[in-house]
Amino acid sequence: MIELVNVSKIYKLENKKESLVLKDVSLSINESESIGIVGYSGAGKSTLIRLLNGLVKPSSGNVLVDGIDINSLKKNELNFLRHKIGMIFQDYNLLSSLKVIDNVLLSLKISKYSDSKSENLERAKEVLNLVGLSDKLNEYPKNLSGGQRQRVAIARAIASKPKYLLCDEITSALDNNTALEIIEILNDIKEKTNVTIIFITHQLEMVRKLCDRVVVMDSGEIIEDQKVLELFISPKTKTAKTLINLKTELDEYNDNTFILKYKNSANKERILSETIKKFEIDFNILSAKTLDIGKNIVGYLILEITGNRVDEAIIYLKNKGIEVEKYEVDTYW
Numbered sequence: 001m002i003e004l005v006n007v008s009k010i011y012k013l014e015n016k017k018e019s020l021v022l023k024d025v026s027l028s029i030n031e032s033e034s035i036g037i038v039g040y041s042g043a044g045k046s047t048l049i050r051l052l053n054g055l056v057k058p059s060s061g062n063v064l065v066d067g068i069d070i071n072s073l074k075k076n077e078l079n080f081l082r083h084k085i086g087m088i089f090q091d092y093n094l095l096s097s098l099k100v101i102d103n104v105l106l107s108l109k110i111s112k113y114s115d116s117k118s119e120n121l122e123r124a125k126e127v128l129n130l131v132g133l134s135d136k137l138n139e140y141p142k143n144l145s146g147g148q149r150q151r152v153a154i155a156r157a158i159a160s161k162p163k164y165l166l167c168d169e170i171t172s173a174l175d176n177n178t179a180l181e182i183i184e185i186l187n188d189i190k191e192k193t194n195v196t197i198i199f200i201t202h203q204l205e206m207v208r209k210l211c212d213r214v215v216v217m218d219s220g221e222i223i224e225d226q227k228v229l230e231l232f233i234s235p236k237t238k239t240a241k242t243l244i245n246l247k248t249e250l251d252e253y254n255d256n257t258f259i260l261k262y263k264n265s266a267n268k269e270r271i272l273s274e275t276i277k278k279f280e281i282d283f284n285i286l287s288a289k290t291l292d293i294g295k296n297i298v299g300y301l302i303l304e305i306t307g308n309r310v311d312e313a314i315i316y317l318k319n320k321g322i323e324v325e326k327y328e329v330d331t332y333w
């Protein structure tokens with residue numbers, strides 16, 4: 001488990017000025033969880049993730065990894081603890097003078113994975129195979145595409161079987177298809193290992209495809225922390241709504257226009273037809289959309305509801321677990 005307890009971070013600037021970039025942040029990350037930390041540029045995400053492996057020291061508060069306050073450790077103890085924590089960066093950070101396989105072997109050597117050269121070699125080949133690069137072992141990074149370089153970085157980060165994997169904007173520099181391939185690889189790694197993934201990004205779409213839980217940051221604070229599925233049904237903050245980025249644009253709507261949001265669609269048809277009969281109302285579907293979130297689906301429907309008992313029908317729908325809101329000009333899906 002990783003815990004941040006009342007962590008603040010102040011950077012010292014020139015002219016003796018200071019900048020408070022994390023404000024009393026507390027957060028617990030459970031084992032085998034995959035958590036997305038999202039927010040706009042400058043929210044403090046990179047600072048937060050760097051606190052988790054001691055690359056940044058807190059100005060106050062504690063960072064605990066498996067119960068150990070990492071800032072109480074001596075340098076060699078911190079280095080040892082870092083073997084538990086793999087990190088991947090936006091700009092890959094590969095050594096250009098080393099071949100793909102040697103980049104991975106170097107990381108195994110540094111983390112003292114095994115004394116046996118052949119075991120290290122076997123492991124390096126295994127992880128490069130896992131990220132689909134078996135045919136690139138002897139290439140230099142400069143001969144690889146951005147997506148392939150990021151795969152090498154993933155292989156290097158997971159080679160010594162870390163318990164935690166920190167990912168700092170690792171899909172941000174890639175085109176959408178390549179970014180989704182990277183997410184697929186991480187999902188595969190998640191399935192095959194118990195690694196805990198901490199994924200920093202401003203691309204909520206990547207979090208939707210990878211993570212169970214999402215933390216939204218704004219100006220150095222955590223402003224939302226909930227299951228990804230719940231965030232897509234009822235985001236609480238404007239930042240989350242904007243990051244979801246699914247603004248609807250209906251040309252015409254009125255006081256009877258509503259947006260319905262629901263998890264998984266199995267009962268939805270039945271509930272809607274029951275509601276129509278029970279309250280003698282009419283539904284006119286204006287727009288519909290579904291999103292897959294992990295193994296779940298979130299559905300959105302924009303309806304015009306007419307009849308004498310609309311209020312009762314809405315209460316009924318809500319009691320059946322369907323989120324209902326009046327449609328307004330800035331409604332987000």
Ligand SMILES: Nc1ncnc2c1ncn2[C@@H]1O[C@H](COP(=O)(O)OP(=O)(O)OP(=O)(O)O)[C@@H](O)[C@H]1O
Nearest residue numbers: 011012019021039040041042043044045046047048
């Ligand atoms: N070493 C530093 N010294 C001074 N200020 C810093 C330092 N690192 C970050 N900052 C400032 O701290 C704030 C938070 O930066 P941080 O990189 O943690 O945010 P972020 O959410 O990751 O943003 P981005 O996605 O742009 O990297 C920013 O205003 C940034 O300018």
